[in-house]
Amino acid sequence: MSTTLISPTNSGASGDTPTRKTASAFSAGQLVASIPGALRKLDPRTMWRNPVMFVVEIGAALTTVLAIAQPFVGDASTSTASPTSLAFIWAIAVWLWLTVVFANMAEAVAEGRGKAQAKSLRESRTSTMANVVDGYDPKTDAAALRSTMVQRASAELTLGDIVVVTAGESIPGDGDIVWGIASVDESAITGESAPVVRESGGDRSAVTGGTRVLSDRIVVQITSKPGETFVDRMIALVEGASRQKTPNEIALNILLASLTIIFVVVVLIINPIASYSNATQSVPVLVALLVCLIPTTIGALLSAIGIAGMDRLVQHNVLAMSGRAVEAAGDVTTLLLDKTGTITYGNRRAAEFAPVSGVSLERLARAAATSSLSDPTPEGKSVLDLAHELGFTIPTEVTGEVVPFTAQTRMSGVDYADGSQVRKGAGSQVAAWTGVTDVKIQHELDAIVTRISEAGGTPLVVAERTAEGTASVLGVIYLKDVVKTGLAERFADLRRMGIRTVMITGDNPLTAKAIAAEAGVDDFLAEATPEDKMELIKKEQQGGNLVAMTGDGTNDAPALAQADVGVAMNTGTSAAKEAGNMVDLDSDPTKLIDIVAIGKQLLITRGSLTTFSIANDVAKYFAIIPAMFVASYPGLAALNFMQLHSPASAILSAVVFNALIIIVLIPLALRGVKYRASSVSKILSRNLWIYGVGGLIAPFIGIKIIDLVISLIPGF
Known part of the structure; x- marks a missing residue:
């Protein structure tokens, strides 16, 4: 039989692959859209969960009541520039309310972005009719199977139901394929338009409700209850409805609440003590002092930082089952990485043509490439790619008979129309096919094969036979698990972060050692079993280490559950996804490195803004305390080195700055402080210089500018 062999080409659809749209870190539109949500959060039943801002809200309400009552009480100061004037009290009340609203806006913006993503997910969740089979038997033929199907709404499906899904139909619920193989469109979940293959009996058997079967037919066993599907959980998580505060966040909340209580006590005892020197203060001034004393900046932004951290993972197509998992990712010290698909591409690739003596590199490359024209495997395509990279012209069409690879012959090749032949395959089989007895050539060939094997590669010997029957060995193709580009640099970054990387592989120790050295990992575990x-x-x-790992199979489930951060692949089994505390919708194992970086960014952002908040509180003391007591203690005027216009202007400027700085920092809280791989000491030093010193300087500049503006207002 004569067949025309055509070289395979990359015939994928042109154009960019559409992905799920993600919200920008911050925009004016998001700010405006968050206003209704921020106003709803003024409900005390909501505000009490944030003790710092709850105290500010109480102060705002109290000051408002005093402002309303002041005209009726009749003890307002005749000087409109006095801290007891009606204009001053109303100004303080308004800016205190704005402080609370701005704090709520930070959280509302973060939640709003999650709700926008949840809306797109909710649109992908459809209520479909399912073909349910009672008493399913794998041996039942298609005709008999159809006769036993019962139509039932997807919302009525229960755990363990068996459903049949054919091409063009939506999968009615989360489940595992128990029979069949099909191409599935998961773009509603992953944002990627390229279909994926799902099949029974392996680690790619899990399917998600709402995705669509594009070809063939599959039988699915439902593994979720109504309302508890994967999409339902995604919606709840990205909306923030099931977000629980992390241990570190709870600890920081307790610290902020404790500081607030301390400062409340301090402010309450100021007037009794000051009465001995006739330096008592009005309630609005004391409220203003309290608000400037307590850590309002970090209190306002803390919740938004946590929500934004999970949101950044969602934008990377990673679903975190809890905020604790995101935070733990930032503290990871050991990273376990599978070799195949994570450190290497997973498919062996041709890395080198090694000709024997007397054979040119071009002759070997042409023979190897020609014998690979009909090879549809990634290895075969890589042989063609390598030949092209080396600059050799390979014919795209050859007339001959294809000799496919079989387990018996362990060779493949082409028998040309002119009677010549070419083969590639295992060394012993090709040697037997050629019948070459040249000892020198055999020794040289053995040396090349041994070198490649010891380097962890797979040798494929190439030989040809002329039409006259003369056979000769041309050389060896070096197939290797190619380490992904740029990984060595990323592992070096992880090492600087204090993270140890361990490669896990089923390969023998010799191969594992070679790949580990090339990839730059710190250690490896060869011939690894689930145990x-x-x-x-x-x-x-x-x-004492925190461990992160990835997995996709049922046999990975125990390890995923044991790890502090277990990232399950979306293509994996239901058992793996249930065991992990994160799911990567793109099923990209290398994303574990990005997850660690996002976790660290969350921790650094929280630490940086806490540092800034405490530092800028110090500067506010220099503005407000001298203004309060300078009349009774003239010596305090020396502390007014900013030369603020008046006591009322100084106090109001501090309160205004306290509110505006929240709005200024919302984009940073949502975007996150940029993370750079470095040692802990360097990160801490940079944090103190930028956010510590910056937090001290910014309020002095800001309060002075605000004071200059207020001084232009008649009465101040």
């Missing part, structure tokens, strides 16, 4: 992974994780945790 070995578990033991390694427990050993690391017993040594």
Whole structure:
């Protein structure tokens, strides 16, 4: 039989692959859209969850009542520039309310972005009719199966139901394929338009409700209850409805609440003590002092920082089951990485043509490439790619008979129309096919094969036979697990962060050592079993390390559950996704490195803004305290080195700055402080210089500018 062989080409659809749209870190439109939500959050039943801002709201309400009552009480100061004047009290009340609203806006903007993403997910969740089969038997043929189907709404499906889904139909619920193979469109979940293959009996058997079957037919066993599907959980999580505060966030909230209580007590005892020197203050001034004393900046932004951290993961197509997982990612000290698909591409690629003596590189490359024209495997395509990279012209069409690879022959190749032949395959089989007895050539070939094998590669020997029957060995193709580009640099960054990387592989120790050295990982575990992974994780945790790992199979589930951060692949089994505390919708194992960076960015953002908040409170003291007591203690005028216009202007300027700085910092809280791989000491030093010193300087500049503006207002 004569067949025309055509070189395979990359015939994928042109154009960009559409992905799910993600919200920008901050925009004026988001700010405006958040106003209704911010006003709804003024409900005390909501505000009490944030003790710092709850105290500010009480102060705002109290000051408002005093402003309303002041004309009726009749003790307002005749000087409109006095801290007891009606204009001053109303100004303080308005800016205190704005402080609370601005704080609520930070959280509302963060939640609003999650709700926008949830809306698109909700649109993907459809209520469809399912073909339910009672008493499913895998041996039942299609005709008999159809006769036993019962139509039932997807919302009525229960755990364990068996449904049949054919091309063009939506999968009615989360489940595992128990029979069949099909192409599935998961763009509603992952944002990627390229279909994926799902099949029974492996680690790619899990399917998600709401996705659509594009070809063939599959039988799915439902693994979720109504309202508890993967999409339902995604919607709840990205909306923030099920977001629980992390241990560190709770601890910081307790610290802020404690500081607030302390300052409330301090402010309450000021007047009794000051009465001995006739330096008592009005209630609005004391409220203003309290608001400037307590850490309002970080109190206002803390919740938004946590929500934005989970949102950044969602924008990377990673679903975190809890804020604790995101935070733990930032504290990870050991990273377990599968070799295949994570460190290497997973498919072996041709890396080198090694000709024997007397054979040119071009002759070997042409023979290897020609024999690969009909090879549809990634390895075969990589041989063609390597030949093109080396600059050799390979014919795209050859007339001959294809000789496919079989387990018996362990070779493949082409028998040309002119009677010549070419083969590539295992060394012993090709040697037997050629019948070459040249000892020198055999020794040279053995040396090349040994070198490639010891480097962890796979040798494919190439030989040809002329039409006259003369056979000769041309050389060897070096197939290797190619380490992904740029990984060595990323692992070096992780090392600077104090994170140890461990490669896990089923390869023999020799191959594992070679790949680990090329990739730049710190250690490796060869010939690993699921039990070995578990033991390694427990050993690391017993040594005080936090461990992160990825997995997709049922056999990975115990290790994913044991790890502090377990990232399950969306293509994996339901057991793996249930065991992990994160799910990567793109099923990209290398994303684990990005997850760690996002976790660290969350921790650094929280720490940086806390530093800034405490530092800028110090500057506000210099503005408000001299203004309060300068009349009774003239010596305090020396502290008024900013030369603020008047006591009323100084106090109001501090309150205004306290409110405006929240709005200024919302974009940073949502976007996150830029993370750079570095040691802890360098990160801390940079944090103190930028946000500590910056937090001290910014209020002095801001309060002075605001004071200059207020001084232009008649009466101030």
